[in-house]
Structures are given as structure tokens and as C-alpha cells.
Amino acid sequence: MEIITFLLDFILHVDKHLETFVQSYGMWVYALLFVIIFVETGVVVMPFLPGDSLLFVVGAMCGVGLMSYPLAVGLLLAAAILGNQCNYAIGRYFGPKVFQWENSRLFNKAAFDAAHAFYEKYGGITIVAARFMPFLRTFAPFVAGVANMTRAKFTFFDVTGGTLWVVGIITVGYFFGNIPFVKAHLDKIIWAMILIPGLFVMAGAWKARRNAKAA
Numbered sequence: 153m154e155i156i157t158f159l160l161d162f163i164l165h166v167d168k169h170l171e172t173f174v175q176s177y178g179m180w181v182y183a184l185l186f187v188i189i190f191v192e193t194g195v196v197v198m199p200f201l202p203g204d205s206l207l208f209v210v211g212a213m214c215g216v217g218l219m220s221y222p223l224a225v226g227l228l229l230a231a232a233i234l235g236n237q238c239n240y241a242i243g244r245y246f247g248p249k250v251f252q253w254e255n256s257r258l259f260n261k262a263a264f265d266a267a268h269a270f271y272e273k274y275g276g277i278t279i280v281a282a283r284f285m286p287f288l289r290t291f292a293p294f295v296a297g298v299a300n301m302t303r304a305k306f307t308f309f310d311v312t313g314g315t316l317w318v319v320g321i322i323t324v325g326y327f328f329g330n331i332p333f334v335k336a337h338l339d340k341i342i343w344a345m346i347l348i349p350g351l352f353v354m355a356g357a358w359k360a361r362r363n364a365k366a367a
Contacts, residue, residue: 170209174218182223185210186231189318193235196242196294203286204321205342211325212335225322232314236279236293240306243297267299275301280313289317 174181185206192203207228214221271278275296282292296306328334334341 170206170213171218174213181219182227185224186227189228189231190235190238193232193289193293194238195235196239196290203289204284207318207321208325208329208341209338211322211327212329214322215326215330221322221326225319228322229314229318232283232318233311236310236314237307239290239293240297240301240303240310243294244300245297247298247300267295268301271296271299271301272305275299276305276309279306279309280316283313283317 170181173184177184188206189203210219210224210228211221213219214224278292279296282289293306293310
């Protein structure tokens with residue numbers, strides 16, 4: 153329970169925690185941020201770590217000179233790309249083993265072929281869009297690996313989506329994160345960054361399920 157409380161407090165007050173860490177440990181903050189982004193995108197069991205809000209706050213700290221914008225962008229972009237590659241590799245390793253369960257209703261050859269066809273056709277936009285959606289960005293590269301999406305295609309969209317996500321949100325934080333109104337309502341903005349994309353995901357899942365039933 154204490155861990156959950158700490159994580160929730162860290163996510164909602166990531167600006168204060170990061171500022172304290174920078175003041176106490178200086179350059180080590182870059183190593184901490186690299187690990188957080190890599191784990192959130194690269195380990196399928198860690199979807200709850202802050203991503204969007206963390207990048208936004210990093211941009212805001214760069215805007216006031218507490219951190220280096222080029223260094224933060226370069227390291228966190230590398231973490232995001234490598235994390236997705238790790239997640240994809242895990243999925244690709246376990247996928248063939250899982251889909252050997254011929255008697256399973258969900259994990260069988262037909263399901264594998266359907267997932268593979270989907271990711272070959274729509275995988276690119278899925279990988280890019282998932283970057284901006286908490287939870288989904290952790291699972292999308294794993295499922296792409298399970299579905300045996302072509303590595304070259306996955307890598308292209310991994311780099312594209314990662315660049316848009318990291319550079320885009322850090323830059324927005326750099327220019328807007330220190331506006332008094334934004335600083336005063338940062339906790340609400342963080343909740344919005346978590347909940348609004350989540351609602352889109354839930355709506356899409358509900359629509360897909362309804363269409364599947366209709367079919």
C-alpha cells in the first residue's frame with residue numbers, strides 16, 4: 153500500500169520530486185529518467201509509470217535551466233526507442249511458444265495469423281498512436297512482437313513514434329510548462345494526460361467489441 157501511495161504521489165507531483173532529485177544528485181537525474189522511460193516502454197508489466205507527464209515536466213525544467221534540453225531529448229529518445237525494441241523482442245520470443253497451444257480458443261494458429269495480418273496492415277499507425285496513450289504504449293510493441301510484425305517496419309514506426317512523443321512533449325513543456333496558470337494546475341493537467349487518452353482507448357475497445365458482436 154505504501155508503494156502504491158508513493159507511486160501515485162510521484163506521478164501527480166513529479167515536478168516537485170524531480171526538482172528535489174536534481175538539487176540533491178545533479179546529473180544523476182538523467183540516468184533516473186532514462187531508466188523510467190525505458191522500463192515503462194520496455195517492460196510489459198510496468199505500464200503504470202509516468203510517461204507523458206514526466207516528459208512534460210522535464211521540458212519545463214529545461215525551460216528554466218535546471219536541465220539541458222538537448223541532453224534530455226537525446227537520452228530519453230534513446231530510452232523510448234530501445235524500450236520499445238526490448239518489448240518487441242520479448243513478444244517475438246514468447247509469441248511462437250504461446251500460439252502453439254492448438255486447443256486454446258484465443259492462442260491458436262488462426263489467432264496468430266489474424267494478429268499478424270492486422271499488424272502488417274495497421275501496425276504502423278498503432279505503434280505511433282500508442283506512444284501518446286498510457287498503458288497502450290506499453291502493450292503495443294509487445295503485441296507487435298507476438299504477432300511477428302516485420303522488424304524493419306516496426307523499427308521505422310518505433311523511431312517515428314518515439315521522436316514525435318519525446319521531442320513533441322518535452323518541447324511543449326519547454327515553452328508552456330512554466331506559465332503560471334499551467335504550474336498552478338499541473339496536477340489537473342497530469343490527470344487529463346492520463347485519463348483523456350485512456351477514454352479514447354476504452355471507447356475504441358468498446359466499439360471494436362460491438363462491431364465484432366454484430367459481425
